[in-house]
Amino acid sequence: MAFNIIVLAKQVPDTRNVGKDAMKADGTVNRGALPAIFNPEDLNALEQALGIKDQYPGTKITVLTMGPSRAAEILREGLFRGADDGVLLTDRAFAGADTLATSYALSMAIRKLGDFDLIISGRQAIDGDTAQVGPQVAEKLGIPQVTYAEAIESIDGKRIRVKRRLENGVEVVEAPLPLLITVNGTARACRPRNAKLLQKYKHARTVTERQSENIDYIDLYSSRPYLNLTEWSVADVDADPVQCGLSGSPTKVKKIENVVFQAKESKRLTDDDTELEDLIKELIANHTIG
Numbered sequence: 001m002a003f004n005i006i007v008l009a010k011q012v013p014d015t016r017n018v019g020k021d022a023m024k025a026d027g028t029v030n031r032g033a034l035p036a037i038f039n040p041e042d043l044n045a046l047e048q049a050l051g052i053k054d055q056y057p058g059t060k061i062t063v064l065t066m067g068p069s070r071a072a073e074i075l076r077e078g079l080f081r082g083a084d085d086g087v088l089l090t091d092r093a094f095a096g097a098d099t100l101a102t103s104y105a106l107s108m109a110i111r112k113l114g115d116f117d118l119i120i121s122g123r124q125a126i127d128g129d130t131a132q133v134g135p136q137v138a139e140k141l142g143i144p145q146v147t148y149a150e151a152i153e154s155i156d157g158k159r160i161r162v163k164r165r166l167e168n169g170v171e172v173v174e175a176p177l178p179l180l181i182t183v184n185g186t187a188r189a190c191r192p193r194n195a196k197l198l199q200k201y202k203h204a205r206t207v208t209e210r211q212s213e214n215i216d217y218i219d220l221y222s223s224r225p226y227l228n229l230t231e232w233s234v235a236d237v238d239a240d241p242v243q244c245g246l247s248g249s250p251t252k253v254k255k256i257e258n259v260v261f262q263a264k265e266s267k268r269l270t271d272d273d274t275e276l277e278d279l280i281k282e283l284i285a286n287h288t289i290g
Contacts, residue, residue: 001157002058005049006110008121008134009042009063009078011071036070038077041122043190045183048152049120050082050191056155060084062113066094066105069208075229079201080193087113088206091233093241098249099128103136105244108237110141118160119180123148131182138180145180146173150187206231 013034046063053059063078065071066089075086089109097105110119119138124131131147138145150165153172160179164171165186203220205213206229210221221227234241242248269275283289 002056002060003052003117003155004115005052005059005061005118005120006113006116007042007046007049007061007063007078007083008106008119008137009046009065009074010039010122010125011036011065011067011074012039012125012127013037036073038074039122039125039127041124041183041185043122044185044187045120045122045181046078046081046083047188047190048149048181048183049118051188052118052152052155053082062087064106064109064113065089066097066102066109069206069212072206072209072229072231076201076204077193079204080198081191082194082197085230086204087230087232089232089237090206090208091244093234093244096246096249097244098251099130099132099136100250101244101246101248103133103140104248105234105237105239106133107137107140108239109232110137112232112237117177117179118155119143119178121180121182123182123184134180134182141180143178143180144175145182146175147182149181149183152181201227203227204229 014037046061049061053061061078061083062085063075063083064087065074067074069088069090071090072086072088075083075088078086087109089105094101094105110116119134119141121134121137123134125133135145135147146160146162146164148164148166149162150170151163152160153163154161155177157177159174159176160181161172161174162181164173165184204227205221208231209229234244240248267279269279280289
């Protein structure tokens with residue numbers, strides 16, 4: 001038994017280094033001003049897929065991401081860890097997409113990929129923290145979903161058993177395949193790069209990358225087709241340009257602000273409940289909490 005798994009991954013700006021140049025005038029994130037990293041919870045999702053592949057040899061894992069050409073680095077990172085293939089959605093028409101436009105583009109790419117048993121993604125991306133893309137993709141594809149997953153306990157040709165980590169405890173659920181799962185950061189951490197896979201895929205590139213880097217390895221890419229990373233545009237996935245990018249994004253970012261808490265004064269409380277209630281009201285009023 002083997003499975004066809006799609007892992008949704010995202011290259012995100014490192015939000016631990018947000019500065020004054022982190023936002024553009026049009027309200028979008030200035031990704032060029034921030035270091036780019038593999039979204040942490042998407043790595044947890046990749047490990048869940050790799051665990052299934054370990055258990056069921058022949059399972060195929062395809063990493064799907066959307067972004068500029070440099071986002072192909074995410075595909076290579078997936079290949080270095082054990083994924084089998086990667087697809088980059090890249091087009092100027094995709095730029096500035098919110099969760100609605102992103103989920104639309106991803107769902108169109110998934111339809112083009114064809115049959116699948118499982119889609120796995122991180123619960124949310126650290127540059128938005130909305131946790132909306134995964135569920136929206138499932139809705140657009142018309143398949144069931146299981147969110148907040150911490151571990152995949154079992155899987156067969158028809159059903160899957162998943163442990164969920166919720167705010168008030170743990171829940172174990174079963175669901176039919178095909179299915180979309182979003183994975184928490186509390187799930188097992190992703191394995192490191194494999195040295196043999198690193199050597200195998202270190203020259204893997206998209207067409208755009210090969211052109212921009214002026215890499216003269218024509219014979220290499222002809223003899224080793226696995227080094228040719230798939231690159232799709234809006235037209236390639238038959239997407240409606242109006243539903244992509246900024247034009248398909250009703251959400252607008254008004255402001256990005258880096259808040260640093262500094263201790264300027266202290267307040268000593270007694271065991272009087274009234275004092276505690278007053279402090280909570282004060283913290284809510286100045287937006288420290290709530």
